[in-house]
Structure formats: C-alpha cells, structure tokens
Amino acid sequence: MLKFTRGFSGHNKAPRDPRLPPGQYDVGKDWPVLTAEVTPKLDTASWTFKVEGLVGKPTTWNWDEIHALEPSAFNGDIHCVTTWSKLGVNFSGVSVDTLLAAAGPLPSATHVLAFCHTGYTTNLPLADVTNGQAWVVWDYEGQPLPTVHGGPARLLVPHLYFWKSAKWVSGLRLLDHDEPGFWERNGYNDHGDPWLEERYQGD
Amino acid sequence: MATVTGIRSETARAKTFRFALPQPAERLAGQHYVIRLMAPDGYTAQRSYSVANPPDGSNEIDLTIERLDGGEVSMFMHDDVMVGDELELRGPIGLYFVWGGTTPALLVGGGSGVVPLMAMLRLARKLGQPELVRLVVSVRSPADLYYSDELPGPESTVVYTRSAPPGTQRPVGHLNGDDLKPCLRPGATAYVCGSSGFADAASYVLVGLGVPTEQVRVERFGATG
Numbered sequence: 113m114l115k116f117t118r119g120f121s122g123h124n125k126a127p128r129d130p131r132l133p134p135g136q137y138d139v140g141k142d143w144p145v146l147t148a149e150v151t152p153k154l155d156t157a158s159w160t161f162k163v164e165g166l167v168g169k170p171t172t173w174n175w176d177e178i179h180a181l182e183p184s185a186f187n188g189d190i191h192c193v194t195t196w197s198k199l200g201v202n203f204s205g206v207s208v209d210t211l212l213a214a215a216g217p218l219p220s221a222t223h224v225l226a227f228c229h230t231g232y233t234t235n236l237p238l239a240d241v242t243n244g245q246a247w248v249v250w251d252y253e254g255q256p257l258p259t260v261h262g263g264p265a266r267l268l269v270p271h272l273y274f275w276k277s278a279k280w281v282s283g284l285r286l287l288d289h290d291e292p293g294f295w296e297r298n299g300y301n302d303h304g305d306p307w308l309e310e311r312y313q314g315d
Numbered sequence: 316m317a318t319v320t321g322i323r324s325e326t327a328r329a330k331t332f333r334f335a336l337p338q339p340a341e342r343l344a345g346q347h348y349v350i351r352l353m354a355p356d357g358y359t360a361q362r363s364y365s366v367a368n369p370p371d372g373s374n375e376i377d378l379t380i381e382r383l384d385g386g387e388v389s390m391f392m393h394d395d396v397m398v399g400d401e402l403e404l405r406g407p408i409g410l411y412f413v414w415g416g417t418t419p420a421l422l423v424g425g426g427s428g429v430v431p432l433m434a435m436l437r438l439a440r441k442l443g444q445p446e447l448v449r450l451v452v453s454v455r456s457p458a459d460l461y462y463s464d465e466l467p468g469p470e471s472t473v474v475y476t477r478s479a480p481p482g483t484q485r486p487v488g489h490l491n492g493d494d495l496k497p498c499l500r501p502g503a504t505a506y507v508c509g510s511s512g513f514a515d516a517a518s519y520v521l522v523g524l525g526v527p528t529e530q531v532r533v534e535r536f537g538a539t540g
C-alpha cells in the first residue's frame with residue numbers, strides 16, 4: 113500500500129547520496145553496535161578459521177597462517193538492516209576467494225554457512241562470497257578491528273546487509289543447499305540485498 | 316496502516332504511542348515493529364521500536380519511543396504525530412529476543428532498553444506467573460524511569476546511576492553484581508537490553524556471576540533515530 117504520512121516531508125534529509133540504498137540513512141562517523149550475544153574476548157594465539165563441508169581439502173588457518181596469505185582490502189560502503197549505512201570505509205584482511213582456492217569447493221557446493229566463535233551463524237549463496245565480493249578482515253581503517261565490531265576478525269560481505277558479515281567468524285561450511293542462519297531463522301531474509309530491501313523473510 | 320489511538324508521556328524524552336492495527340496480530344513479548352514514514356515525493360524513513368504491552372490477542376500495540384536529537388523518525392513521532400493519524404507499521408519482527416511466558420527469566424534493562432522487557436514483565440503478570448520473571452532496570456535518575464507507575468514493584472528493582480530518590484539505600488552507581496545476584500536462578504534465561512555499552516557491561520556482570528553465555532540474550536538499542 114502506497115500512502116504518504118501526514119505532515120512528513122523528509123525535509124531535514126540531506127541531499128540524497130547515491131551510495132545510499134532505499135530506506136537507508138548515512139550514519140556519518142558513528143558505527144552502531146548490534147549483536148545478540150555476549151561480546152566474546154578471543155585470543156589470537158588460539159584463534160582459528162576453517163573452511164569445511166563440500167570441499168576437496170578442508171583447511172584450518174591459525175592467526176599467523178591466515179596473515180601470511182595474500183592481503184586484500186575493501187574500500188566502499190556498508191549497510192545495516194536497521195537502516196544505517198556507513199559510507200567510504202576501509203577494511204583489510206584476506207579475500208574469501210583465496211581461502212576457497214586453498215580448500216577447493218566441490219562442484220555440488222551452492223551455499224555457505226558462516227559460523228562463529230560465539231555460535232552465531234549466517235547463510236549465503238556461494239555466488240555471493242566469490243569473485244571479490246567477500247573477505248575475512250582484521251583491520252579497520254588501518255587499525256585492529258575493535259572487539260565490539262567483530263575483532264579479532266569478521267566476515268565482510270559488503271554488498272549484503274551487514275548481519276551477513278558475521279562478527280567473530282570462525283569458518284565457512286560449504287553446503288549443497290541453503291540452511292538459514294541465526295537471524296534468518298529469526299525473521300530476517302535469506303539473501304539480504306540492500307538495494308532490493310530484502311530485509312525480512314518474505315521480502 | 317495503523318491508527319494512533321493514544322499518546323502518553325513516559326518521561327520528558329519518551330512517549331508511548333498506542334496503535335490500533337487493522338486486525339489482531341499474533342505476537343510474542345519482546346518483539347518490535349517498524350514504523351515507516353513516507354513523504355509525498357516517495358522518500359521513506361523507517362525505524363524499529365519495541366512493543367511495551369504484552370501479547371493479549373487484541374489489535375492494540377504500544378510503542379515507546381525516545382526522542383533522539385536529529386532522529387528523523389523519533390522527532391517526527393514526538394513533534395508531529397497526533398491521535399487519529401494513520402501510519403505504516405510492519406511487524407511483529409524478531410524471534411530471538413522474545414519470552415514465551417513459561418520459563419524463568421531475568422530481565423536487565425538500561426534506560427530505554429526497558430521497553431521490550433516491560434512487555435515480558437506485563438505478560439508474566441497477565442498470566443498470573445509474576446514469579447517467573449525478575450526485572451532490574453538501570454536509569455540515570457528518577458526522571459528517566461519509564462513506566463514509573465509500575466516500577467519498581469514486587470518483581471522489579473530500579474538502580475540509579477547518577478541520582479536516586481530520597482531514602483534510597485543503594486549508593487548511586489553503575490549496575491553491579493550485587494544488584495543482579497539476588498535475582499539469579501538456575502536455568503533462567505537472561506535478557507539484556509540497552510545501549511551497546513550497557514549491554515556489554517551488564518552481560519559481563521552476569522557472566523561474572525556464573526551465568527553461561529548461551530543463556531544471555533542481548534538486544535542493543537542503537538541511537539539510530
């Protein structure tokens with residue numbers, strides 16, 4: 113139903129930045145924190161990241177090993193389903209392509225389930241985390257990623273709503289089917305494209 | 316579309332808006348709705364707000380909204396919305412930070428974070444099972460307490476961090492283990508809601524008291540207007 117709100121003009125909006133998807137606003141310098149679990153205190157000495165499931169060679173990296181991989185950075189924008197977007201941010205870490213290349217996805221793999229040191233999970237089509245679209249990152253603007261933002265390392269899939277960019281990520285499981293993750297079981301969209309406003313189940 | 320049927324001030328900066336939905340909604344205590352505003356040129360702004368009244372099979376929902384400076388939606392709600400207005404609502408949303416009304420729950424709220432917890436407390440009372448829940452609310456001062464005609468009460472305590480009513484025995488200060496320890500019960504799920512800083516502090520207090528992290532559910536209210 114298309115009906116405008118009495119008295120609402122949106123007159124205090126800034127000129128619309130073309131980088132903002134529909135229904136989003138520019139949060140500026142702030143970086144809100146939205147997580148559903150207790151913030152974990154993870155030690156990089158025992159930190160690991162693994163790629164498992166439908167791969168030829170399940171692989172686990174420790175903190176030093178993953179840092180020895182070819183570095184990769186993202187410069188661009190991030191979009192949270194709660195309607196804030198943060199424009200022109202910089203993250204660095206390693207491309208998911210590099211991690212998958214080491215493990216060798218089987219042809220039957222179609223989706224991934226990202227899992228975390230906290231038990232959090234999120235699901236993504238394999239096609240959304242390949243070809244330079246996804247990273248595991250540990251630096252933000254040249255500094256170690258703060259714990260509340262997922263440090264020591266988080267997944268980064270910036271073309272999807274930010275709950276897909278799992279904080280405190282500990283691995284990817286390749287699957288031949290889509291398996292809803294934490295928020296996806298709790299009312300949120302399986303895909304989460306901000307430009308299509310795929311916010312909730314049914315969008 | 317939902318119709319605003321009542322507006323009530325909770326504090327100088329918070330109002331509860333009662334909406335009549337077109338039909339009753341099946342919902343759970345702790346869920347939220349999205350308010351979506353649309354300008355004549357098609358521009359939209361939307362934000363999520365927790366429901367404060369318990370699920371009761373009716374078509375009425377109460378959304379308590381804090382007015383945030385520069386908050387596009389909350390300022391419009393506070394400054395422009397009148398009884399009789401029709402607004403676009405979407406919900407109920409969220410299946411994690413919810414309480415079903417049958418298991419023990421420890422509710423820990425900071426400031427506006429009390430809103431979804433109030434729906435849980437009110438549900439427990441409505442079900443005649445108030446002993447299932449304990450609510451601890453942290454606010455800066457008495458003037459910042461929402462639902463002050465119901466809080467504190469037999470199932471709830473209020474902790475003041477900056478200034479307390481005359482005669483309060485507890486010294487003012489941040490929520491600590493002594494505030495939560497008497498409310499712990501084995502097997503209870505803890506629901507922590509407030510700003511990110513409050514949520515971290517309160518959840519660490521709980522974990523420090525031995526509550527398993529998997530029994531702590533956190534909802535962080537961002538100042539997203």
